[in-house]
Amino acid sequence: MTATPAAARAHARAQAGAAAVAMPTIPARDAVDLPAGVSPEAVLWDEAVAAGGWASRVLPRGSTLRITDVEGDACAAILLHNADQPIERLNVADTVKVQWQAYLGVGSLLLSDMGRVLATVTTDTSGHHDLLCGCSNRAHNQRRYGTGDLHGPCPNARDGFANALAKHGLDRRDIGPCLTLFKGVTVLDDGALRFDGGLGAPAHVELRAEMALLVTVVDSPHVLDPRPSWVATPLRLTAWRGSPTTVDDPLWSATPESERAYQNTEDLHLGLTG
Amino acid sequence: MTALDHAPEPPSLAGRVVSDEVVAARAPWSRVVEAGQILRIVDLGGNQAVDCLLYAAADPTERYSAQDTVAAQGNVYLGTGSVLRSCEGTPMMTVVADTCGRHDTLGGACSKESNTLRYGQHTKHQHACVENFLTAAARHGMAKRDLVGNINWFMNVPVEADGTLGIVDGLSAPGLSVDLRAEIDTLVLVSNCPQINNPCNGFDPTPVRMLVFEPEVAAP
Secondary structure (H helix, E strand, O other): OOOOHHHHHHHHHOOOOOOOOOOEOOOHHHOOOOOOOOOHHHEEEEEEEOOOOEEEEEEOOOOEEEEEEOOOOOOEEEEEEEOOOOOOEEOHHHHHHHOOEOOOOOOOEEEEOOOOEEEEEEEEOOOOEEOOOOOOOHHHHHHHHOOOOOOOOOOOHHHHHHHHHHOOOOOHHHOOOOEEEOOEEEEOOOOEEEEEEOOOOOEEEEEEEOOOEEEEEEEOOOOOOOOOOOOOOOEEEEEEOOOOOOOOOOOOOOOHHHHHHHHHHHHHHHHHHO | OOOOOOOOOOOOOOEEEEEEEEEOOOOEEEEEEOOOOEEEEEEOOOOOOEEEEEEEOOOOOOEEOHHHHHHHHOEOOEOOOOEEEEOOOOEEEEEEEEOOOOEEOOOOOOOHHHHHHHOOHHHOOOOOHHHHHHHHHHOOOOOHHHOOOOEEEOOEOOEOOOOEEOOEOOOOOOOEEEEEEEOOOEEEEEEEOOOOOOHHHOOOOOOEEEEEEEEOOOOO
16 A cells, blocks of 8 residues: 555545644634634634643744643643743743742733743633642653653653754753643642642633743643652643733732833833834 | 751861862852762851752753752752752752751842842842852853752741742851752852842841862771
8 A cells, every 4th residue: 555655645645634632723723612702813823732742832922822721630831931032931930039929820920030021821710830840850750650751651741841942942951940730739837848739620721922932831740740650631722812911901010020020021022123 | 937046066077178168248159069078058147048059060951950859859948858959850969967947949049130020120230149140150161041940048938828938037147057968970059149139148248158078988
């Protein structure tokens, strides 16, 4: 059936139109089950990511990215970089310190290491997230599950980040601390970390890009997940066009720190467009 | 936790002093601490935050990870017994003695840019830890992309039940110290924190002492 180039070509072409659990929607406007008010023409990206998989994408300022835990047992490790100058990236320490808050929720700002807002959390139906524990690496999965290689059954998140970023010319030095969605952790009185698991049902979080972003997402078990086997379920990533947070949005002036962070971000864009 | 009235004695160190330096207030410092050596950091003036980053000397793309460290020990605070891990999970250094009692690794380093968020634009041109880290990193062929979430020795960042956290009055006092044993050859970068807008340095940055010690090898 594939003994000659012509037969192999026919065989390859006959695969077109097949469906998989993890695949992008191309063109993106063909995405289905869009949030209310989002027109197909506004959709920039729609992609299903299998457990253990990863995806990255440049999104324009003002767009919204919805990250969906489709079946209720996903864990999304996320890196954010300034797409125009990736030397600017998510700073988890500044994110918690500047906002005087260790936990993530609606209204949280994801801050860069340059005193600006990368993204605003505008929607959250999960309530189970983590900024403290980061993501798995190969050694962790090797210890926990007996294997952690990307090509194996228990891929680790850090190597997924590395490969995703490599396709944007970046490398391991560009992987800073990350955030994780859909699995939560609580800090107890003595500083001990308690793993809270997830919602146990489908949920989604929406991030509004406050500058052009390189978003990198890996779906992989949380490092404190106590289950002996590697368990994760698929993610869906959907983004659509919109506008960045403006001065009349209550989030802009919610705190003195948020106001200055949005002002600094607006100031950057004066420089880019003026 | 409350601050001590007087400094308890750190454990005595037997062996050879490899280096003994005082880092001026507001200054950077860096040195490779070889596997088995002990780095003692002494808070000479009291309540002086010492911002610290670690790199595997053999491959500096492997560096300290606050997230790996707190996840592996199941606790956000650092103290005696804490193993400081890399982004690949490798133990880099171990806290083998600590007369202060609690240290931070959530709050990161101050920067000119984060100062504008925390205090206002008037603080943009004050010296900051990220500037010291950039200076120290450049001495070793590294740059901004090599900077990640760091350790803050002698800095007190409690996390309350609702997640509220912040840099508050310190637990440290003059003469308190922390001893770190290198598990691998480790490049240590330090910023002796110049911050004057929060209590991490008692609003008065002071010098710290960095003592590297080679323990005696027991006779066979």
